[in-house]
Amino acid sequence: MSENDKYRIKQLSIFSENRPNRLGAVAKVLKEGRINILGFSIAEGAGYGVIRVLVDKPEIAKDLLIKDGFVVKFTEVLAIQMQDTPGGLFDLTDQMKDINIEYGYGYRNPPYAVLIVRVEDIEQGIRSLLAGGLKLLDNVTFH
Amino acid sequence: MSYWNPVEVMPVPELKALQLKQLKMLVYKLYTFSPFYRQKMKEAGVTPEDIQELDDVRKLPFMTKKDLRDGYPDKLFLASPREVVRYHASSGTTGKPTIVGYTQSDIDGWSESVARGLVSAGVGTDDVLQVCYTYGLFSGGLGLHYGAEKVGAAVVPASTGNTERQIDLVRDLNVTVIAATPSYLLHMGEVAERMGVDIRKDTKLRLGILGAEPWSERMRDRIYEHLGIKAIDIYGTSELSGPLWCECAEQDGIHVWGDLTLVEVLDPNTGEPVPPGQRGELVVTMLQKEALPIVRYRTGDITTLYEEVCACGRTHPRIGRIQGRVDDMIIVRGINVFPSQVEHSLMQNPEVGNEFQIVVDRKGALDSMLVKVELRPEAFGDRLFELDAIKDRLTHKLRDALNVGVNVEIVEPGSLPRFEGKAKRVVDKRVY
Secondary structure, X not given: OOHHHHHOEEEEEEEEEXXXXXXXXXXXXXXXXXXXXXXXXXXXXXOEEEEEEEEOOHHHHXXXXXXXXXXXXXXXXXXXXXXXXXXXXXXXXXXXXXXXXXXXXXXXXXXXXXXXXXXXXXXXXXXXXXXXXXXXXXXXXXX | OOOOOHHHHOOHHHHHHHHHHXXXXXXXXXXHHOHHHHHHHHHHOOOHHHOOOHHHHHHOOOEOHHHHHHOOOOOOOOOOOOOEEEEEEEOOOOOOOEEEEEEXXXXXXXXXXXHHHHHHHOOOOOOEEEEOOOOOOOHHHHHHHHHHHHHOOEEEOOOOOOHHHHHHHHHHOOOOEEEEOHHHHHHHHHHHHHHOOOHHHHOOOOEEEEOOOOOOHHHHHHHXXXXXXXXXXXXXXXXXXXXXXXXXXXXXXXXXXXXXXXXXXXXXXXXXXXXXXXXXXXXXXXXXXXXXXXXXXXXXXXXXXXXOOOOOOOOOOEEOOOOOEHHHOEEEOOEEEOHHHHHHHHHOOOOEEEEEEEEEEEEXXXXXXXXXXXXXXXXXXXXXXXXXHHHHHHHHHHHHHHOOOOEEEEEOOOXXXXXXXXXXXXXXXXXX
């Protein structure tokens, strides 16, 4: 256990084939499980997609989705706090030059904004982001 | 090497000369004595003098299931009723059954064929062979029975049904060889387990002579792993007599006795031979059958032909495991595609499941083929490029195997239709 482990956030990655209203089916399961969605993105592949979701109760959400026939994996991501002002993202990128980001998505959470990223090497990512003076959100903020 | 009949190791040129001699005699006999065959040969413009070499068999007209059905019950018989000593009948799924008559010589030739196969698989006088094929109009039970008796094995004619009693017999009579459908053998394994009988420890079963339904290499492995039984593939249909040919102990193709049978493997569309090792329809000429002669009978079964001498030393041609039916074949951009080829290619990929669906469509003048496969949950890991790589790998594999352009779609597990019994793998959306 590293003290940096608290910055590892459990994201649900859901495989979705190209079929009408798969998103609706995911959302329905989460609704019925009274699970709140905190962040969300859809990535489109060749005939299929991956739905990535941050939720308040990831373990329960995963079980419910699997029970409903979905293919679900946990993926560890990082949540970087940004200024909710013009230039907020730019200020981050300067500190992230050396980190290999696989994908990312953002959301606004006043008074600040959040950038979710999956990085290639999460331990090294956490260390260099912290060393660069960035603020990472603790996973208790989510779960 | 031990064999039943020295003819099994006859040098290939001699075997071919023997086949030609027998083919000539057969054609002469049919042309002279069989109104049905004479009519067919006249329509095809062929006479006995046209048969000068083995390849001339291709001049002869084909025979189909329909001919046999139309000939009900005995219009195609060459033997007189006095000479017939037995009848079998195939189940008629579309109405009338097909009746097959046997002279004493037919029964002898049939038993000889099975006996050779059993010996090649390692069955002998010390063995106790339980026949779990149905006895009766179906030719499976009696076919195995006569062949096994001929080699001097003790036969347990258990037929089908009452699985618990079957297992008691296997244990109490020290049965070493079992002849059954592969699915029934696996079922026996399950029932034995419930009865507290360990097939490996509590019985002497070592060999299974399995056929009468499609099965796979994977089932062979499963039978060996679960039950410790070496599984031998056997082939035959009632039209040809019944169960006729099986693999030898090498388990590398089914030996077809060339002195009794001439086999061809043909492109089902063109009727031309496919290159060695390629899939095609099994077409059979029975060289010595008397009561119901069979010439170039289109079995509808898809297989491959191997002419090389087997590692066991037997020189007769071999056919591969039956890989499906001609009816299942689809033609995409002029290329014959069998669902079994798709199944085989997919089987070697742990990322996807066993279910698949083939969707054929036509865009403009061009056919397109899409293969849908289900992702295995363990293969999913959040990254799109990993999914793309799986898809690319499968696409290339299928293209290599089928020689035709294929697109692959990866779908969620459980989303493809499941089938009880025969699976309908192909959705053909083309409008003709």
